[in-house]
Amino acid sequence: MIKLHHIIESQQFNRHFLEKELFPLAKEMEKIAKQGGSDILSGKKMFTLFYEPSTRTRASFEIAMSLLGGKVVFSTENARQFSSAAKGETIEDTIKILNDYLPDVIVLRYDEQGGAKRAAEISRAPIINAGDGAGQHPTQALLDLYTIQKEINKIAGTSIAMVGDLANGRTVRSLSYLYVKFPEVKIYFISSESAKMKDDIKDYLKKHNVWFEERNDLREIASKVDIIYQTRTQKERGALLEEHEKTESFCIVNQEVLDLMKKDAIIMHPLPRVDEISPEVDFDPRAAYFRQAENGLYVRMALLKMILL
Numbered sequence: 001m002i003k004l005h006h007i008i009e010s011q012q013f014n015r016h017f018l019e020k021e022l023f024p025l026a027k028e029m030e031k032i033a034k035q036g037g038s039d040i041l042s043g044k045k046m047f048t049l050f051y052e053p054s055t056r057t058r059a060s061f062e063i064a065m066s067l068l069g070g071k072v073v074f075s076t077e078n079a080r081q082f083s084s085a086a087k088g089e090t091i092e093d094t095i096k097i098l099n100d101y102l103p104d105v106i107v108l109r110y111d112e113q114g115g116a117k118r119a120a121e122i123s124r125a126p127i128i129n130a131g132d133g134a135g136q137h138p139t140q141a142l143l144d145l146y147t148i149q150k151e152i153n154k155i156a157g158t159s160i161a162m163v164g165d166l167a168n169g170r171t172v173r174s175l176s177y178l179y180v181k182f183p184e185v186k187i188y189f190i191s192s193e194s195a196k197m198k199d200d201i202k203d204y205l206k207k208h209n210v211w212f213e214e215r216n217d218l219r220e221i222a223s224k225v226d227i228i229y230q231t232r233t234q235k236e237r238g239a240l241l242e243e244h245e246k247t248e249s250f251c252i253v254n255q256e257v258l259d260l261m262k263k264d265a266i267i268m269h270p271l272p273r274v275d276e277i278s279p280e281v282d283f284d285p286r287a288a289y290f291r292q293a294e295n296g297l298y299v300r301m302a303l304l305k306m307i308l309l
């Protein structure tokens, strides 16, 4: 089994790792979780340091550690306010000090792009990037790919519509890097003019000869794709996105979109969902977003085993 250290960005993983290492181990972890857990990480200590709010990522990492017999011995859910960051301490100093308290792994959500990389540069303990501002969220992308494989039994040759606030969302950035490790995939970026995918990702796709197209109306392509990956407007990133809000009705997943979709397509969303997926969609079997969040637990259990054993 591969030994992992820091998890900072999606580009560090390849197709072999996903298909031959991570996906089989995540499947095994699902069985372990449903049987009540194990003690393979007994004696291992996790610190979780979150500068931005989280439900899924923090809960699933902490529960994953507990299910494998390890302990979460330090946890802060609002480090910007309740750690010495409030007094002006840098992330580098915080990580340096926390290392002296002997963690085996640190799960870090930082509120600026590049925060996890800065932390990894000075940390002896492995750093897991649980989201860094509008940068990346690599463990989300890993669980997203696992979900696609589990739900539609293939990734190569599929087509995806990434929808919503693509300018400010980190999950679509990490997913773009990882999805294109698979051959013959197609990406539609669907957003308003003010929320378009940033050039660095589009340049990466062009460099790797990946087919992509930009549109502003989900209804035009809903019948063509295997996956609709919806995202919310990232209001906390400070962008007003007035134009985006005026046109976002073209990007909502609702009954009209369900009626257009292929019968075996799926709808994903990293969550939290606000109003960009109508509640009636939850009752359609193609709504995979709650199953996707559940998969996060199994994928994070697998990652912790790869890092800590």
Ligand code: CP
Pocket: 053, 054, 055, 056, 057, 058, 131, 137, 140, 270, 271, 272
């Ligand atoms: N998908 C995700 O990162 O959710 P949380 O912000 O709740 O962790």
